Structures are given as C-alpha cells and as structure tokens.
Amino acid sequence: MLDERWSSDAEEIGNALRKLLAVESAIERVRIAEGSTDGRDRALEAALDAFGLSDLEAEPDVLARIAYELGRALAPVxxxxxxxALTVLRRNDVAFGFDGLVPAALPYAAVxxxxxxxxxxxxxxxxxxxxxxxxxQHQSNGDGEFIGDSAIADRLLRLMNLLDASRMVGAGQALLQYGVDYANEREQFGKKIGGFQAVAHKLVEAGIVLEGAELLVRKAAFTALERAGGDGAPAPVFSMMVLPKAIEASRLVATTVHQVFGGNGFAMEYNVQLFSRRLRSWAMRRERPxxxxxxxxxxxxxAEKRDAVKYLWNHDSGLPLPRWAREADRKA
Incomplete structure (x- = not known):
C-alpha cells in the first residue's frame, strides 16, 4: 500500500540535517557565500562532509528529504x-549534466x-x-569514460527530477513561512495585513498548491523504493509529474510572497529575493518541462500504458478518465 509519509529514516536524517543547517547555512552565511568570488561556503561543505553526505548510501526517500532540507536552507553547495551520480555510480565528484549547466564546484559531469x-x-x-x-555550460569534447547504457541514463534523469523537485519544495515551504510571519507582523490601517482576506486567501492558496507538490514528492520517493517495485528512482510517470509540479508551486509561492511584501519584497535587505532568485535559477537550469x-x-x-500505472491512488492501478478524455482516447 502506498505510504505518503516520510519514512522514519528520512525524518531522523532530515531533522538532524535541519539542525546542522540552521547554524552552518544560516541566512547570513548564504549572503556571504553569494558575495564571495566563487559562490561557495567551504565551511559548510566540510560540515556536510563530516555529516556523511559525501559517502552516503541511502534510500531514495532519504535522498529526497536531504534535498528538501538543503533547499529549505538555501544551502550554497x-x-x-x-x-x-553518488547513488547510481558511487561517485561523489560528478554533477548531473544532461541539461548542460553544471556547478563549477564539481570537476566532472555525467552527460x-x-x-x-x-x-x-x-x-x-x-x-x-x-x-x-x-x-x-559544459562543452563536451567527445572524450570521457563510458558508464552505462540508456537504462542508466533514464535512472539518473528520474532521480534528478525527484531531487530537484524536493529542493524547490523545501525552499518554497521556507519562503511561504517567511511570508506568513511577515503578514502576521506587518500593520496597515491599524491592522495586521494577515487579517485582510485578500492577503490571507493568497497565502492559503499558495500553501495548498505547495502541499500538493510536497505530497507528490513523497509519493514519487515511495515509488522509487525496492519494496514498492522501484529501482532507486521514481516510477516514470511520477518522475514526469513531480518536477513540473514543483516548479509551478514554487513560482506561485514566490509570486504570492512578493505581493505580500509589496515593495519590500524587492529590497535586498529582505530575504524574499534570496529565495525567489534561487527558485528561478534552479528551474531554469533544467530542460523546459x-x-x-x-x-x-x-x-x-x-489505455495499455494508463492501466499499468500504479500508486496514483492508494489501492488501484490505472486512472479512470473523464468522458472528454475517453472520447479523445477513442479518436486517437
């Protein structure tokens, strides 16, 4: 049966990582890294290495939770x-490079x-x-070490979709909370702006969409587990869904929180722009969805492919289609 919760291992590691990042990736450290000559925080890199991320062997739901916490803290690593590549190829110095753009901090790319x-x-x-x-923008010269066939490529892509989505959802949740806190503090016309329906409804709507994206991340992570029939990466259908949904939800949150802050949202001393710029950058690195x-x-x-899809619902395979979709199916 589908389990939509984070596993106990994911919760344990995620909570421990959150405590570490609260110190090692505090927002002041993020700002300092952004102003450095290479955008890196080597003290944070060392702390995460000591935490064990560089040689981690973990289930895909734990990996997704790690990406979630790193996104929530805007960790500059x-x-x-x-x-x-660490999970599939057992290499910790290789970036996912299918879309061309790779971090300068990593010496190798999987293409x-x-x-x-x-x-x-x-x-x-x-x-x-x-x-x-x-x-x-990696420029391939045709050299390199052959690692595996198209099945390996597909697995790397499906796992990267999950991790990118989880990072965006984590950052989106932190940004939404920042917006809610501001709405509960800022006063206009003698009243907290969070008490105005126009503000409250926008924040609630963004929160609902973001919760849906997080639920989809957890579902996708579950389908990657061996006990769910997975191969360490999300099932193809969930991989196709999870990243576009996370991009949509995080952009809605960024837009909403900017509106709540008004002109302050564009001021560098506020943190809204730190989140919104990173969410946009992460989305733009990947191929359009x-x-x-x-x-x-x-x-x-x-019909044949649709009926084989598992875990869209808790107990069923396939997907009952509305009448207009069934008619389009017959015409196709």
Missing part, C-alpha cells in the same frame, strides 16, 4: 546535483550521448548565476 552515459571533465568558463552560485508533460499526456491517453 553542489550536493543536490551530485547525489544522482548523455546516443549510446548511454559518459563521465567527462567539466569544460567551460564559470559564470555567476541569478542564485549567486557559479555554473559552467513541456516534453515531459506531453509524454505524461500520451501515457494517460494510451
């Missing part, structure tokens, strides 16, 4: 980008070619991103 996955040395000039870190959403639609409109 290249851990999320390195987790797929996809027509015959499979290769590890290449990162080539290109680092540039500062909107998130304050440094990225390289249109292809994945189109593939998802084709799956749902193909």
């Amino acid at each position: 290249a851990v999320v980008e390195s987790l797929p 996809q070619r027509s015959d499979g996955v290769y590890i290449e040395k990162v080539l290109g000039m680092p540039r500062k991103s909107a998130a304050g870190d440094f990225l390289v 249109g292809k994945q959403l189109a593939a998802l639609a084709r799956t749902m409109l193909t």
